[in-house]
Amino acid sequence: MSSLLVDNIGELVTNGAGEGPLGIRRDAAVLVEEGRVAWVGPSAYAPAADHHIDAGGAAVLPGFVDSHAHLVFAGDRAAEFAARMAGEPYTGGGIRTTVGATRAATDDELRANVRRLRGEALRQGTTTMEIKSGYGLTVADEARSLRIAAESSTETTFLGAHVVPAEYADRPDDYVGLVCGPMLAAAAPYAKWVDVFCERGAFDVDHARAILACGQAVGLGVRIHANQLGPGPGVQLGVELGAASVDHCTYLSDADIDALASNRIDCMCHEGLHTTTVATLLPGAEFSTRSPYPDARRLLDAGVTVALATDCNPGSSYTSSMPFCVALAVREMRMTPAEAVWAATAGGARALRRDDIGVLTPGARADLVVLDAPSHLHLAYRPGVPLIRQVIRNGVPQ
Ligand code: NIG
Ligand code: FE
Numbered sequence: 001m002s003s004l005l006v007d008n009i010g011e012l013v014t015n016g017a018g019e020g021p022l023g024i025r026r027d028a029a030v031l032v033e034e035g036r037v038a039w040v041g042p043s044a045y046a047p048a049a050d051h052h053i054d055a056g057g058a059a060v061l062p063g064f065v066d067s068h069a070h071l072v073f074a075g076d077r078a079a080e081f082a083a084r085m086a087g088e089p090y091t092g093g094g095i096r097t098t099v100g101a102t103r104a105a106t107d108d109e110l111r112a113n114v115r116r117l118r119g120e121a122l123r124q125g126t127t128t129m130e131i132k133s134g135y136g137l138t139v140a141d142e143a144r145s146l147r148i149a150a151e152s153s154t155e156t157t158f159l160g161a162h163v164v165p166a167e168y169a170d171r172p173d174d175y176v177g178l179v180c181g182p183m184l185a186a187a188a189p190y191a192k193w194v195d196v197f198c199e200r201g202a203f204d205v206d207h208a209r210a211i212l213a214c215g216q217a218v219g220l221g222v223r224i225h226a227n228q229l230g231p232g233p234g235v236q237l238g239v240e241l242g243a244a245s246v247d248h249c250t251y252l253s254d255a256d257i258d259a260l261a262s263n264r265i266d267c268m269c270h271e272g273l274h275t276t277t278v279a280t281l282l283p284g285a286e287f288s289t290r291s292p293y294p295d296a297r298r299l300l301d302a303g304v305t306v307a308l309a310t311d312c313n314p315g316s317s318y319t320s321s322m323p324f325c326v327a328l329a330v331r332e333m334r335m336t337p338a339e340a341v342w343a344a345t346a347g348g349a350r351a352l353r354r355d356d357i358g359v360l361t362p363g364a365r366a367d368l369v370v371l372d373a374p375s376h377l378h379l380a381y382r383p384g385v386p387l388i389r390q391v392i393r394n395g396v397p398q
Contacts, residue, residue: 002050003033004051005046007029009055010057011025011059012059012060022376029041036364037360058372061376062346063367063369065347065354067155068351071313072148073113077318096166099136121321123388124322127365128348128357131155133160133191134159155193157193160184160211161197161203161208184215188215192220195224196212197228205237212224212241223244224238228251231252232251235260244350246277278305280347281294288316296333307343308348326340326341329343341379367394372387
């Protein structure tokens, strides 16, 4: 059994016991054995190990947990982005363009695209990345999208209900029947989660409830795209169904916040109470669609658990960078740097109902990021700068 010691860590973010909400420890070291954190303590008392990384006084954080990404697609929509920057609104209508390109692509082309984006994210510190289907929208194309996604992640999500494809435009009920029947059956072996785009122009609340319930019935966990383009019933539907996460939350009513905030359970974790349904905010989407940013302060002040994720996709948010999302959350959503870093690590883990990632405490997966900076503050303070010096995933330096 080979061990790895990372020592001389100036600021270690544990998200467990320690200083402040990030559980910070100074002058610390982390011992890794068999892909897990075996010991955390003062650098001066660190045990010997087979391999050694000297952090040189830099900050070390848990790897980012990106709990919302759409990586299985072909083509891009740069022209649509340019049109938006010239004043066109984002409507989600471009999804069908990507569906056409994705259906026309070979398995190897889709696989190469997933690997490219997954690699890009890893180099920016993302050690866990959820991957959705949703640009196939036929039984075969959704199944192959998830098969390919499952090659790169265990956190895979069936999003056959992304939009109603053109060939079903005048019979959405039939499409919902397809999603709940043969499409779910073909997708479920490769999926852990089910998701629906519950929005005007996509799926209404009754269709969304039916699809999510079908997914739940075959053992998939629930997540939902909700309240992205306008106010709507998606957030409350997510809470009603016990979703792990409601994602976007750009337009929230008081009742939405109340529903999220009142949905708390006791847990034995470091910060005590947390919500069962996490609000996952995706500031890359607001950046790229020129929409108003979600009101993170209102959620946090109400006690809602907040996660940050990229929403990486070719339409509304073509970034794979969690550091960029952290910087946006701090600058544009009035999250403190500590809140944003927590949301991008432990928050993402909560949104995926995982307790083995997003923290650096004994027993956790050894997913670590060494920054080229002395503090987590620099992620927001130095936006756009490549601050990820070293990524260790599952105990293995990448
Ligand atoms: O999460 N809103 C729905 N789906 C994606 C956008 C997909 C696209 O525009 O291609 C999102 O923003
Ligand atoms: Fe999305």
